[in-house]
Each structure stands twice: as C-alpha cells, then as structure tokens.
Amino acid sequence: MALRTLFTKKSLTLASAFRPIAVASTAGDQRLGSGLSQARGLTVAALPDLPYDYGALEPAISGEIMRLHHQKHHQAYVTNYNNALEQLEAAIAMGDATAVVRLQSAIKFNGGGHINHSIFWKNLKPVNEGGGEPPHSSLGWAIDTDFGSLEALVQKMNAEGAALQGSGWVWLALDKGFKKLTVETTANQDPLVTKGANLVPLLGIDVWEHAYYLQYKNVRPDYLKNIWKVIDWKYASEVYEKETA
Amino acid sequence: MQHHTLSCCGGVRPSLPPPLSFRWSKIKRERCRRLPRCARIAAQLELKAPPYSLSSLEPHMSRETLEYHWGRHHRAHVASLNNLIAGTDLDGMGLDEIVVVSYNKGNPLPPFVHAAQVWNHDFFWQSIKPGGGGRPSGRLMELIERDFGSFDRMLEEFKRAALTQFGSGWAWLVYKANRLDVGNAVNPCPSEKDNKLVVLKSPNAVNPIVWDYFPLLAIDVWEHAYYLDYENRRADYVSIFLEKLVSWEAVSDRLDVAIERAAERAREDETRRQEDDTAVSHSEAVEMYLDSDTDDSEAE
Numbered sequence: 007m008a009l010r011t012l013f014t015k016k017s018l019t020l021a022s023a024f025r026p027i028a029v030a031s032t033a034g035d036q037r038l039g040s041g042l043s044q045a046r047g048l049t050v051a052a053l054p055d056l057p058y059d060y061g062a063l064e065p066a067i068s069g070e071i072m073r074l075h076h077q078k079h080h081q082a083y084v085t086n087y088n089n090a091l092e093q094l095e096a097a098i099a100m101g102d103a104t105a106v107v108r109l110q111s112a113i114k115f116n117g118g119g120h121i122n123h124s125i126f127w128k129n130l131k132p133v134n135e136g137g138g139e140p141p142h143s144s145l146g147w148a149i150d151t152d153f154g155s156l157e158a159l160v161q162k163m164n165a166e167g168a169a170l171q172g173s174g175w176v177w178l179a180l181d182k183g184f185k186k187l188t189v190e191t192t193a194n195q196d197p198l199v200t201k202g203a204n205l206v207p208l209l210g211i212d213v214w215e216h217a218y219y220l221q222y223k224n225v226r227p228d229y230l231k232n233i234w235k236v237i238d239w240k241y242a243s244e245v246y247e248k249e250t251a
Numbered sequence: 252m253q254h255h256t257l258s259c260c261g262g263v264r265p266s267l268p269p270p271l272s273f274r275w276s277k278i279k280r281e282r283c284r285r286l287p288r289c290a291r292i293a294a295q296l297e298l299k300a301p302p303y304s305l306s307s308l309e310p311h312m313s314r315e316t317l318e319y320h321w322g323r324h325h326r327a328h329v330a331s332l333n334n335l336i337a338g339t340d341l342d343g344m345g346l347d348e349i350v351v352v353s354y355n356k357g358n359p360l361p362p363f364v365h366a367a368q369v370w371n372h373d374f375f376w377q378s379i380k381p382g383g384g385g386r387p388s389g390r391l392m393e394l395i396e397r398d399f400g401s402f403d404r405m406l407e408e409f410k411r412a413a414l415t416q417f418g419s420g421w422a423w424l425v426y427k428a429n430r431l432d433v434g435n436a437v438n439p440c441p442s443e444k445d446n447k448l449v450v451l452k453s454p455n456a457v458n459p460i461v462w463d464y465f466p467l468l469a470i471d472v473w474e475h476a477y478y479l480d481y482e483n484r485r486a487d488y489v490s491i492f493l494e495k496l497v498s499w500e501a502v503s504d505r506l507d508v509a510i511e512r513a514a515e516r517a518r519e520d521e522t523r524r525q526e527d528d529t530a531v532s533h534s535e536a537v538e539m540y541l542d543s544d545t546d547d548s549e550a551e
C-alpha cells in the first residue's frame with residue numbers, strides 16, 4: 007500500500023523556461039482545452055491509485071504483473087505524456103507548427119496509454135469484493151439483446167483479443183449514437199475514441215504482452231479466459247447507466 | 252554461417268509484384284511452374300534452430316527467454332504458416348517470396364504475419380551470438396561512417412528506432428539500394444554511392460524486404476523478446492543487445508551479399524534498358540502512342 011501512495015496526485019507547474027518571455031499564448035492555451043489549460047501552467051496527468059492491492063487479483067493476475075504494470079508501465083505513460091504536453095505548450099507558444107505536429111504521435115501513444123490503463127484498473131476487482139459477478143441491471147439486458155448472452159460476449163472478446171496482432175486492447179463499447187453495444191479492438195495504445203467519437207468504453211482488456219507475460223507467457227488465450235474472474239461488471243454497469251440515462 | 256540471401260525459389264525477385272487480381276487462395280499455378288526449385292510441392296517450412304545452444308547467450312538473454320521465444324513463439328509461427336499455406340499456391344514458394352507475396356502491397360493476407368515472423372526470427376537468431384558486441388570493421392565500418400557520421404551515431408539512431416517503436420515490432424539496419432520502382436523512369440547515372448545504410452523501424456511483423464530493402468541487422472522489440480529478462484526496461488535490453496550480443500560478422504557478411512545483389516540487379520536493369528531501347532528503335536513510331544498496349548508488353 008505504501009508504494010501506491012508514492013505515485014498519487016503529483017502536479018507540476020511549468021518551468022518558466024518553457025515559456026518564452028512576453029509571448030501571449032492565450033490562443034495556444036485555448037486550443038489545449040479547458041480541462042488542461044490554466045493561467046500559469048498545465049494540469050498534468052497523474053498515476054491513479056489502485057483501489058485494491060497488487061496481489062488482490064491473484065491467482066487470475068499475479069501481484070508482480072500488477073506491480074510492474076501499474077508502477078512501471080502506466081507510470082511511464084504518465085511521465086512521457088506530461089513531458090510531451092510541456093513540449094507541446096512550448097511549441098504552441100512559439101508558434102512552432104512543425105514541433106506541434108511532431109509531438110502528436112507521442113501524445114497519442116502516451117496519453118492513450120494513460121487513458122486506457124486508468125479505465126483498465128477500474129474494470130478489475132478482487133473476487134471477494136465482487137470481481138467476476140455477472141452484470142444484472144440494464145447492462146445485463148443490453149448484453150443479452152446485442153450478443154445473445156454474456157457467454158457469447160465473452161467468447162467474442164476472447165476471440166478478438168487473441169487474434170489481435172501485436173499489442174493493443176479489446177473493448178466492450180457503448181455506441182451512444184446507435185444505443186448499441188459493440189466489441190472493438192484498438193492497436194497499441196490507441197484509445198477507444200479513435201474508433202469513433204460516439205464510442206464510450208465500458209470495459210477494456212489490455213492484451214499487450216506486459217499484461218500477462220510473466221504469468222501466462224505466450225498463451226494469451228489463457229490470460230483472456232482467466233481475466234473474467236476479476237472483471238468488475240459493476241463499474242461497467244454504472245458507466246452504461248450514466249451514459250444511457 | 253547461414254545467410255538469408257534475398258534470392259529465393261529459383262531467383263525470383265522479392266520485389267516481384269503480385270498480379271493485380273491477386274487472391275491468396277487462387278495464386279496461379281503457372282507462377283510456380285516456371286521455377287525449378289518449386290518442384291518440392293507441399294514442402295513444410297521448418298523451424299530453424301539458433302546456431303548456438305539456448306543457454307549460451309546468458310546472462311544477457313536467458314535460456315528461459317529462448318525456450319519461449321524460439322521454442323514457443325517462433326515455433327508457433329512456423330506451424331501456423333504451414334497450416335495456412337497448405338494446399339494454396341504459396342505452398343512450395345521460398346520464405347522470402349511468401350513474405351513479399353502475402354504482404355500483398357500493404358493489404359496483408361492471413362499468412363503474412365506468420366511468414367514475416369518466421370523470417371524475422373530466423374534472421375534475429377542469426378544476428379546475435381555468444382560473445383557478440385564490439386565494433387565492426389572493414390567495408391561495413393566504412394559505410395557506417397559514411398552514412399551516419401560515426402559508429403556511435405548509428406548506434407544512437409538504432410536505439411532511438413528501437414525505443415520509439417510504439418508497441419510491438421522491430422528495428423532494423425538495412426542496405427537501401429536506390430532503385431526507382433516504376434517501369435518508365437530510370438536513374439540516369441546509377442552508382443554504388445546511391446545506395447545507403449539506413450535505420451528504420453517496423454510495426455508488428457512487417458519486414459523491410461516488402462519495401463525492397465536488404466536487411467542487415469534486426470532487433471525484436473516485442474515485449475516477449477525481453478520481458479522475462481528485462482521486464483519493462485526495453486532500453487536496457489537494446490543496449491545489452493548492441494554491447495554484448497550483436498554479431499557484426501553476420502552483419503558484415505550480409506552487407507557483402509547486399510552489395511553484390513544490388514550490383515547484379517543494376518546490371519540486369521542496364522541489360523533490360525538496352526533491350527528496351529533496341530525494341531523501341533525497331534518498332535514503328537505509331538506504336539509509341541498506344542499507351543496501354545505498349546505498357547503491358549513492356550512490363551514483361
């Protein structure tokens with residue numbers, strides 16, 4: 007538990023070195039979006055705390071995997087995203103369009119990594135706290151309607167997750183436009199929104215090798231089979247209800 | 252020492268474009284009949300063992316990593332490839348040709364990922380050796396210094412490529428022969444100096460032979476290549492690979508083949524050009540305006 011708290015809620019203020027003196031960067035700040043811009047600095051991303059211990063998902067996911075995944079991988083996405091944002095703000099302030107464009111891939115990758123993992127941790131829950139309990143409420147009905155049954159959905163996500171080449175994610179998404187559930191995959195750290203502006207992530211499963219390799223080695227299907235034992239359907243249901251209300 | 256030369260299956264060029272109406276399940280048998288070595292119909296591609304024992308790269312790459320990486324991942328790609336191509340006309344082609352044909356000009360067919368990963372892993376195991384590392388010499392070093400400024404700058408660029416391949420994939424040092432991949436234009440004065448060493452990266456299974464480059468060195472940056480030994484520390488793995496594992500002899504031997512191959516192809520291009528010139532001078536002027544017909548005949 008102590009280790010986890012080390013990584014919570016850091017906030018950086020931009021060093022003045024990144025801001026050329028006397029450059030009015032109002033326009034640039036607006037482009038960053040209201041959630042990010044402040045008068046004197048960026049609100050940076052922070053590694054979220056896990057709502058359970060690293061070992062609490064065993065035996066489905068080992069404590070060692072959870073520790074590395076959270077402390078190292080997610081932390082690296084957060085750090086690199088923040089670095090890229092600082093550089094972006096400087097580039098915008100200087101009107102350096104080339105630099106702004108060049109930073110896009112790092113922002114997409116690391117920002118995506120931060121977004122995806124933040125969702126992923128909420129999708130998991132220890133068995134003794136309700137992990138693996140099937141969804142009841144309206145999400146349960148929607149799954150039956152759109153996929154036939156929960157088993158059919160699980161099978162579909164396992165198949166698509168296993169077939170995904172390289173690194174990426176498999177998602178249960180709500181398409182807000184069509185009010186319909188769909189299964190999507192994204193490559194690398196592309197967040198779900200890259201597949202459609204109407205898509206809301208209810209459940210994301212990380213199929214990067216770092217998510218399972220220490221325990222499952224090359225057998226990704228076994229990881230996919232076991233992860234359902236610690237899926238927090240309550241979280242997915244809450245998001246679904248909020249988005250369909 | 253074994254090498255992958257880019258010749259395959261009776262000397263077919265890896266860059267041979269597939270027919271426009273290409274479907275992988277319907278590859279024309281005629282393609283293969285022209286090629287004598289394709290007589291081995293239904294030849295199963297084999298899992299090639301690394302040219303050293305599985306524990307001999309320790310402590311830089313553990314026996315356990317090789318047991319999984321070679322013994323499971325590489326083996327599974329060989330099995331999947333054999334399954335997928337059995338009974339299709341890819342069956343019996345050389346691995347290089349399967350890679351290029353199944354890449355299908357950027358719309359990969361199902362066997363591509365497996366064919367390319369078999370190629371990549373064969374090449375990877377032969378790129379490293381116990382007691383590797385150090386510095387190259389001879390022509391390889393000369394070209395590295397010519398094209399990157401210095402050996403260290405090449406290493407830097409290679410590391411950067413390996414670290415910025417976002418997700419699974421490979422980083423490469425390749426020999427890039429400066430060819431114009433169009434039928435109607437020529438390099439007016441081709442020279443060896445047009446050819447270059449280049450560092451690049453590729454996602455997932457993609458292999459630079461599909462872009463007509465000649466690979467000299469590859470590092471696998473899929474997490475399975477380093478996770479058991481280095482966990483998330485890809486940078487450490489890449490550094491150790493360059494300092495302790497890479498076989499510059501293998502890279503150097505490949506460069507010799509690449510240069511020879513490029514020269515051979517330049518000679519072939521020159522011969523073809525002379526033949527075309529002769530053909531044009533003998534043809535009647537009116538034919539030169541029949542665009543589509545002449546294009547077809549000249550494409551041969």
Ligand SMILES: [Fe+2]
Pocket residue numbers: 075079123212214216217
């Ligand atoms: Fe991950």
